[in-house]
Amino acid sequence: MLNALEVVTTVSFGLMVGVEFSVAFVMNPIFNALPEDSGQLGRAHGGRMLGAVMPVWYLTSLALVAVWAVAGRHHTGAGLVAIAGALLILSVIMSLLLLVPINNRNKTWTPENRPADWREQTDRWNRYHYVRVAVLVAAFTLLVAALT
Template sequence: MLSTLEVGTVVIVGMMVGVEFSVAFVMNRIFSALPDDSNQAARSHGGRMLGAVMPFWYFGSLLLTAIWAVAGWGSGTGLVVAGAALLIVSVVMSVLLLVPINNQGKKWTAQTRPADWKEQMSRWDRYHYARVAVIVAAFVCLAAALV
């Protein structure tokens, strides 16, 4: 049962990392190459869609990791605890830095976006790169703990 939890947690965290990596290094670059109205519309739509899903994915990943740490306590759980700590950092970063920008950006239209919308999206991107680095590190810890 513990091995199923371990593998499931690594798979779920790994898929989350893949989505967030794709947003950072693929999707946002594609969006930025579009004309401003299309770029902003794509980012707003992505903010609404992923903004609805990602909180459950982040908290679910953290919960699974915490359960793994407790269930496997004593048998080399240091990497699991480190992974959980990094996931906590990613949740705090999300709530304090990324969500406030996303909550504004997901409501914008071509007619209602502020003049500095590109600067706000650039700030979101920088925070997101840092968050991706944190969750990649968490994933590495969990994958190493699995091995």
């Protein structure tokens, strides 16, 4: 049973990390290269779509990691799972305090109503997101290492 939990947790968490990685290193560069207001409109749409899905995915991943940490506490790699869980909690806190407020504003912006500093706010979100991705990649790496 623990093996199934480890696989489900690793795959679910890995897919989430992949989505966040692709936002940072695939989608945002695409949005930046689009002409005129298309990039900002794409970011707003992505913020609405992922803003609805990612909280559920983060909380599900956190629950799965917590269950793994408790169920596997007497197994090899338990410490790595606990550290991964702590990093995931850090990423959730970062999201709530730093990224979500910007995203909540961004997802309502149109070329007609966006603030004058919208690019600065988008750049700030990107910087925070890069740090969050690094934290998530570290957590995922620890989960994978705990499997060996």
